[in-house]
Amino acid sequence: MESLRWTRAGTWQSVREICLALQRTCGREGVPGRPDCLHPGQAKNDMAMDQLRLYNTLSRRVEPVEKDGDRCGVYCCGPTVYAPAHIGNFRTFVAVDLLVRTLALASYDPFFVRNLTDIDDKTIAGSQAAGQGLEDFTGHWTEVFHRDCAALNLLPPAVEPRATDHINEQLAIIGRLVERGIAYERDGSVYFRIAAWKDYGRLSRLADRELLARENGRFAKDGAEDFVLWKAARESDGSVRYASPWGPGRPGWHIECSAMAWKHLGPNFSIHCGGVDLLFPHHENEIAQTEAAMDRPIARHWFHVAHLQIGGEKMSKSLGNLYTVADIVTAGHSSRTLRLALSSCHYGRELCFRPESLQSAGQALAQLDAVGKVLQKSSGGGRPMAQQFSRWQSVWEAVLEDLNLPLAIGRLFRGLRHWNPEKNANDDDWAEWQRLLFLLGLSLPPREEAVPDGIRSLAEERMAARRARDFIRADALRRKLADEGWAVRDTEDDYTLSRQQPRTG
Ligand code: AMP
Numbered sequence: 001m002e003s004l005r006w007t008r009a010g011t012w013q014s015v016r017e018i019c020l021a022l023q024r025t026c027g028r029e030g031v032p033g034r035p036d037c038l039h040p041g042q043a044k045n046d047m048a049m050d051q052l053r054l055y056n057t058l059s060r061r062v063e064p065v066e067k068d069g070d071r072c073g074v075y076c077c078g079p080t081v082y083a084p085a086h087i088g089n090f091r092t093f094v095a096v097d098l099l100v101r102t103l104a105l106a107s108y109d110p111f112f113v114r115n116l117t118d119i120d121d122k123t124i125a126g127s128q129a130a131g132q133g134l135e136d137f138t139g140h141w142t143e144v145f146h147r148d149c150a151a152l153n154l155l156p157p158a159v160e161p162r163a164t165d166h167i168n169e170q171l172a173i174i175g176r177l178v179e180r181g182i183a184y185e186r187d188g189s190v191y192f193r194i195a196a197w198k199d200y201g202r203l204s205r206l207a208d209r210e211l212l213a214r215e216n217g218r219f220a221k222d223g224a225e226d227f228v229l230w231k232a233a234r235e236s237d238g239s240v241r242y243a244s245p246w247g248p249g250r251p252g253w254h255i256e257c258s259a260m261a262w263k264h265l266g267p268n269f270s271i272h273c274g275g276v277d278l279l280f281p282h283h284e285n286e287i288a289q290t291e292a293a294m295d296r297p298i299a300r301h302w303f304h305v306a307h308l309q310i311g312g313e314k315m316s317k318s319l320g321n322l323y324t325v326a327d328i329v330t331a332g333h334s335s336r337t338l339r340l341a342l343s344s345c346h347y348g349r350e351l352c353f354r355p356e357s358l359q360s361a362g363q364a365l366a367q368l369d370a371v372g373k374v375l376q377k378s379s380g381g382g383r384p385m386a387q388q389f390s391r392w393q394s395v396w397e398a399v400l401e402d403l404n405l406p407l408a409i410g411r412l413f414r415g416l417r418h419w420n421p422e423k424n425a426n427d428d429d430w431a432e433w434q435r436l437l438f439l440l441g442l443s444l445p446p447r448e449e450a451v452p453d454g455i456r457s458l459a460e461e462r463m464a465a466r467r468a469r470d471f472i473r474a475d476a477l478r479r480k481l482a483d484e485g486w487a488v489r490d491t492e493d494d495y496t497l498s499r500q501q502p503r504t505g
């Protein structure tokens with residue numbers, strides 16, 4: 001069994017890891033001039049640290065974010081991989097991505113961990129219904145999740161642990177809690193005894209009576225409010241079971257995140273993130289488990305993202321009132337537009353999703369793209385990203401004060417009203433623009449040589465066919481373009497055109 005000693009592996013070079021991952025993306029064919037590059041080496045040493053202030057659910061105050069040591073550990077509760085994530089889930093993941101980007105630009109050196117929940121009632125039931133093994137089933141939904149993350153330009157986490165790969169770590173924490181008399185075994189299951197942990201409820205500040213009966217009564221336990229750490233194997237779990245000192249079974253959901261966060265970030269890191277529905281009981285239980293086992297608070301800052309709502313209700317898989325990223329793209333909006341729409345409401349406020357919000361985000365994006373194209377042309381496009389904001393300092397300041405994206409975006413567009421980049425732009429503006437787009441997670445529109453109108457309309461026709469999933473027509477149009485001497489390359493949600501030798505014969 002894993003010991004509870006945590007050793008920090010190697011040197012944390014997280015911004016650099018992110019940069020290198022991004023540079024691989026930047027170098028991708030057909031997307032020249034993609035701006036998502038920081039400059040490794042410069043990021044850490046040359047930039048002065050800016051201070052980010054963020055609302056902390058634990059203290060109910062906006063407080064400065066602090067590094068833990070020489071970097072800033074960030075843990076985000078990731079998706080449960082049994083179905084496609086919906087745009088409500090992605091509202092949370094986009095907000096966390098904005099946080100990580102801000103930390104990177106402000107020289108916090110973020111080390112970002114986002115897990116995959118691949119074992120729980122839903123993944124087990126889903127794999128059984130699909131007639132697949134748990135690993136194959138969750139592997140498929142993980143791929144779908146990754147595709148959507150790429151479409152939304154989410155930074156890849158430095159580590160993306162899966163719960164099933166951390167059974168030993170979970171058993172180690174449960175073992176420690178049992179040893180300390182804070183957890184107890186009943187009929188092969190193990191429970192956390194809330195009465196034994198006087199600090200329980202600090203995050204959610206719920207009164208005791210509200211805690212009662214939140215966990216259902218399927219299992220024999222001493223207190224109605226006690227929560228399960230280890231579930232004894234049941235027939236309905238099929239072959240999904242692991243050996244433990246208390247007999248075969250599987251972990252409870254809450255212990256998974258405590259174990260993965262501890263394994264990859266240590267027992268005390270800077271920021272723990274998730275949607276607001278996780279505040280209770282999931283995060284409350286994570287705090288209790290980790291603190292009771294390690295004698296240290298798990299995270300200093302708790303970052304919670306308010307829900308995306310639709311028709312006055314939370315978007316959720318159980319209500320079925322959902323859109324996926326693929327639904328939005330099929331309806332003719334680009335995933336960049338979706339990203340901007342998801343970013344433009346403050347993360348702490350509910351976002352009421354309406355199709356019109358995509359239209360206005362699309363118009364805003366077109367305006368940003370127009371500026372980007374002008375700057376790209378006037379600069380030659382090769383200049384490295386700037387190290388600070390000067391023209392857009394007030395935008396940056398709004399971001400540093402509790403990630404106030406609506407204010408930042410408002411300031412950006414007010415600034416654009418008074419600036420004509422056609423007349424008044426230099427290479428520094430280009431470099432700074434890249435930094436701004438990196439912050440917003442918006443890649444630049446692809447750079448192209450002048451495309452004749454006839455070719456453009458063929459390419460647009462092909463794009464429409466692709467969106468309508470008429471791939472036969474899309475392929476026929478690709479061949480037609482090739483005959484005219486143009487190669488079309490698909491990007492995540494768009495395409496690029498480039499000159500090639502016309503086909504012969
Ligand atoms: P799940 O895959 O259900 O475990 O959820 C993944 C993440 O999405 C969690 O951080 C949830 O809190 C978050 N989430 C779920 N529904 C919504 C919603 N409607 N709006 C914002 N975040 C959500």
Ligand code: ZN
Nearest residue numbers: 077078257282
């Ligand atoms: Zn979690």
